[in-house]
Amino acid sequence: xxxxxxxxxxxxxxxxxxxxxxxxxxxxxxxxxxxxxxxxxxxxxxxxxxxxxxxxxxxxxxxxxxxxxxxxxxxxxxxxxxxxxxxxxxxxxxxxxxxxxxxxxxxxxxxxxxxxxxxxxxxxxxxxxxxxxxxxxxxxxxxxxxxxxxxxxxxxxxxxxxxxxxxxxxxxxxxxxxxxxxxxxxxxxxxxxxxxxxxxxxxxxxxxxxxxxxxxxxxxxxxxxxxxxxxxxxxxxxxxxxxxxxxxxxxxxxxxxxxxxxxxxxxxxxxxxxx
Numbered sequence: 001x002x003x004x005x006x007x008x009x010x011x012x013x014x015x016x017x018x019x020x021x022x023x024x025x026x027x028x029x030x031x032x033x034x035x036x037x038x039x040x041x042x043x044x045x046x047x048x049x050x051x052x053x054x055x056x057x058x059x060x061x062x063x064x065x066x067x068x069x070x071x072x073x074x075x076x077x078x079x080x081x082x083x084x085x086x087x088x089x090x091x092x093x094x095x096x097x098x099x100x101x102x103x104x105x106x107x108x109x110x111x112x113x114x115x116x117x118x119x120x121x122x123x124x125x126x127x128x129x130x131x132x133x134x135x136x137x138x139x140x141x142x143x144x145x146x147x148x149x150x151x152x153x154x155x156x157x158x159x160x161x162x163x164x165x166x167x168x169x170x171x172x173x174x175x176x177x178x179x180x181x182x183x184x185x186x187x188x189x190x191x192x193x194x195x196x197x198x199x200x201x202x203x204x205x206x207x208x209x210x211x212x213x214x215x216x217x218x219x220x221x222x223x224x225x226x227x228x229x230x231x232x233x234x235x236x237x238x239x240x241x242x243x244x245x246x247x248x249x250x251x252x253x254x255x256x257x258x259x260x261x262x263x264x265x266x267x268x269x270x271x272x273x274x275x
Contacts, residue, residue, distance in 0.1 A: 005048055010216050012275060013083060014044040018245045019271040020079035024095040026264035031096070031104075033259055034252060036076035038214070038240040039147070039178045043080040045219040046145055046176075055085035058113040064142055065115045065131060069124020070149040070178070071105045078102050086113045122155030124148065125175060129165050132173045143227065146175045151183025154192050159204075165233040166205020173233040174226045175206070178213065180240045197237060206235040213238030246270055 005013065021036035047053075051064040068077050075095065082089035094100040101110045105119040115131075118124040125146050132144040152158065165173055183191055194200070198208045207229045211218045219238065226234035243249030246267040 007217055010044050010048055013048055014040045014216065015245065015271055015274045016083060017044060017076060017079045019268065019275075020082065020089070020092055021075045022246075022264055022267045022271065024075045024079065024092055025259055026261065026268075028096060029259050029261070031259065032073050032075055034242040034249065035070075035073045035149075035178070035180065036079070037246060037249065038180050038242045038244045039073065039076050040245065041214045041216050041219060042147060042176060042178060042238055042240070043076055045216045045223070046147075047080050047084050049216075049220055050223045051143070051145060053084075055113075058086060058111065062140055062142055064145065065128070066145045066147065067115050067118065067124045067128045068106060068147050069118045069128075070121070070147065070152055071107075071118040071124070073149070073178075074102070074104060074106045077106055081113060086111065121149075121152045122157040125158055125161040125165075128173065129161055129168075129170065132165075132170045133168060135172060136168075136170070142172065144170075144173045146173070148175060148177050149183070150177055150179045150181065150194060151191075153177060153194055153197075154183065162201065162204045162206070169205070169231045170233045171230050174223065174236065175233065176236045176238055178240055179237050180242050182242065198235075201235040205232055207232040208235045208237070210237040210239070213240035214244050245274070 017040045018037050021033055025031035025033040046066055051066055053063045054060050078092060078095065081087060082092050095102045096104050106114050107117040108114050116124060116127040125148060128144045128146045135142050181187060198210060201208050209222050209225060211222045222236050241250055243252050249267060
């Protein structure tokens with residue numbers, strides 16, 4: 001089942017997710033806070049509006065499936081799962097503590113709502129493609145959404161998988177790249193540019209769109225276009241701003257941001273004021 005939230009509801013949910021990210025990363029003082037803040041609108045639009053799922057029945061065979069292939073970006077992922085009702089949000093306070101199932105890299109140990117363990121970058125798209133092919137053979141209407149990082153797209157396995165998705169015409173597959181222009185070694189265009197990315201994906205047989213990844217209404221429209229596309233997998237280049245939602249952090253290009261308590265307190269106050 002899809003939710004029936006209006007756009008204002010969804011924007012408020014995205015702010016709540018950002019607040020969770022800040023609260024989860026603050027105790028350790030470092031983590032993937034910038035990526036989480038930037039990707040909040042992608043996660044909100046998928047989990048709270050687009051994807052067909054039932055938190056009370058996470059193994060429902062006809063659910064839509066979302067694969068987080070950048071499995072280290074877990075603060076926003078767990079915040080989303082908690083707010084969507086897959087587990088109690090109080091559990092978020094155990095993030096990356098010893099013995100917690102809320103690990104820095106998400107795994108199926110957490111529960112069946114983690115569709116695949118994707119700790120090694122580049123593998124998630126391959127897993128999703130296998131599931132999408134199986135669904136086609138079984139006659140299921142489920143859709144398969146993959147959230148991938150721009151730096152992760154430098155992995156060779158991604159391109160092998162993309163070739164297969166295009167060759168199979170997997171119109172039940174939607175690949176969304178969180179394009180924040182940074183990977184672990186620095187700026188994307190300085191380390192290893194992906195451009196012309198849209199042309200490359202189109203040549204692999206994808207129907208391509210480039211959108212503002214921090215505009216929920218635009219994202220929902222892109223998903224609608226993808227859902228109506230027949231005979232081709234879809235690719236959405238969602239351009240995001242690292243640190244989105246916290247003025248002092250927006251645009252700071254850090255793969256792992258040092259997050260002193262005073263910065264966390266300021267970010268928390270700013271986000272709380274938006275609700």
